[in-house]
Amino acid sequence: MSETTYKSGSNLEKLMAAGEFIVTAELGPPKSADPEIIKTKADHLRGWVDAVNITDNQTAIVRVSSLCASKLALDLGLEPIMQMTCRDRNRLAMQADILGAYLLGIRNLVCLTGDHQCFGNHPTARHVFDLDSIQLIRMVRDMRDKKIFACGDEIKASAKAALHEPRMFIGAAANPFADPFEFRVTRLEKKVEAGADFIQTQCIYDMDRFQRWMELVRARGLHKRCKILAGLTPLRTLGMAKHMRDNVAGIKLPDSYIERMERSKEPKTEGIAICAEQIQALRQIEGVAGIHLMAIEWESKVAEIVQKAGLTPRPVPLV
C-alpha cells in the first residue's frame, strides 16, 4: 500500500488500517516548565503503546500546552496524539495551532469539547467555545480533505502559491455513560459524519452498559466507519474508586469494583488486575478496535497493565 492512500500517514492510522488491536495511553503534561517530568513519563510509555494522547489543559488546569508537549513527546520517540479542546481557543487560534502542529510532525489530533473551567484552577476565566467538538472535527477534516480554512479560503500562502494543507488523523471522544443514553450513539454518529477517524471512549467501568452501547453502535454500523478504542482508567485506591463513582459526572462505577478494592490488601495490584480483566473482556466485543489507557499520574504502570493483558509485544511502527 503506498503512503498516499493514507489520510495522514500517522503510525496510528497505519496500524489501524492493518487491523492491529491498538493500545494508546495518556501523557498529562506537567503543571510547570519541568522537562524531566515529560521525559520520565515518556520513558514509562515508550515501546508499550502505539501512540500517546497529550492532554490539553486537562480538567481545566494550566499545564504545558498540548502542542509543545506533543513535539517533545515526538522527539522522545513517541507518536503523539495531540488533544485540542474548544474551551481555550477560538477558530483562529485552533487553525493556527493545527498548521503549526503539522509542521512540527504531529499527525494525530483528538478534538474535544473540554471540561468547563469551573473544575480547574482558574474558575474565574472566560471560556471560548467558539466551536464545539463536532464543529472542530469538521473543520480539521475540511482543512485536510477540502484544503480549506473554516472561512472557506484555500490553505495557501498567496493566490498563486501551492496548497499546503495540514493532514491530521482525526480522533474524537464518546461517553457511553452520560445521558440521554439513546442519544449518545446519535452524537457518536454525528462525530463520524463530521469526520472522526477514530474514537476514544470515556473510561469504562460499567461493562454491561458499554456492551449495550456497542450493540447500538454496531446496529448503525458505526464500528465500520471509525475505529473505536475503549477507554480505561485503572483504579489506584478505594478513595479514588469512590470519588469516580460519586463525584464524576458521566462515569458509572459498579459496587462490585468498590467491594474488590475494599477487600484487597493491595488495592493498587487489585486495580491493575481489574483493568487487565476488563481489557480481556473488551477484546471479545465486536467493534472494539483497541484500548485507550488513561492511567492518570500513573503512567509507570502502563507497561504492567499491557503485559498482564497479553498485549505485548506491540507491533513495530509501519513505514
Added chain:
Amino acid sequence: MIIAEQKPMDEIMGLLQGHRKVLVLGCGTCVTVCLAGGEREVATLTSVLRLGGKLEAVEQTIERQCDAEFFESVREVATACDAILSLACGVGVQLAARLFGDKPVYPALNTKFMGTNEAAGKWAENCLACGDCQLGVFGGVCPVTRCAKSLSNGPCGGSEDGRCEVDPDNIECGWQLIHDRLKALGKLDALTAVAAPRDWSKTHCGGPRRLTREDVAQDS
C-alpha cells in the same frame, strides 16, 4: 425581562463615600417586577442610607430608565443632588450617566441576566440576545443560553440524569431539555444533522450592537 439584584450594602456605601446629598432613583419596569429596583426597594434603601444621619437621600422612581424622556421629571431634583444612585439595570445607569454629564452616577444593582420568574424569589436565565434566534430548530430551548458551554451539537459528557455537571443541584442540562422536547414533538431527527459553527458576529463579539428601523424612524 431583565433580572437584577441589589449590591451588598458595604459596596453601595463605599460608592457614596464623600457625597452629602444623593438622588436614589428607581425604575418602574423590569427591576420593579423582579423586586430589585422599584419604588419599594428605593424606599427601603433610602431609609438605610439615612441611618447615621450623614447622608441626605432623596427618593424618586421613574417609569423607565432606558428612555431619556422619563428622566425629565427628575431633572430638577437631580440637579440639587451631588450624586445619583440608580436602581436600574446597567442600561438605565448608563443612560442616567449620559443625561447628567456633570453628576456621578452609581449602580445600586448588579444586572444579572434576561430571564423568567420561576417561583416566588426565583429567576432563571433564558436568553443571551445572540442576535440569531434558533429556538425554532431546538424545540424552544436555547442551547446558547441553557448549555453552560453554549454547544450547538450537545450534550457533552457532563450530562447526567438531566443535570449539568457544572452545578447539578441548580442547572438542568439544556441539551437534555432540547432532546426531550424534540422527542415529545416527534422531531428528534432535527438533531442528527451537524449544526454549523455559529456566526458570533451577530452577538456582542461584533461590537456593541445598534438597531435602526427606517420605517419607525421616518414615522416619528
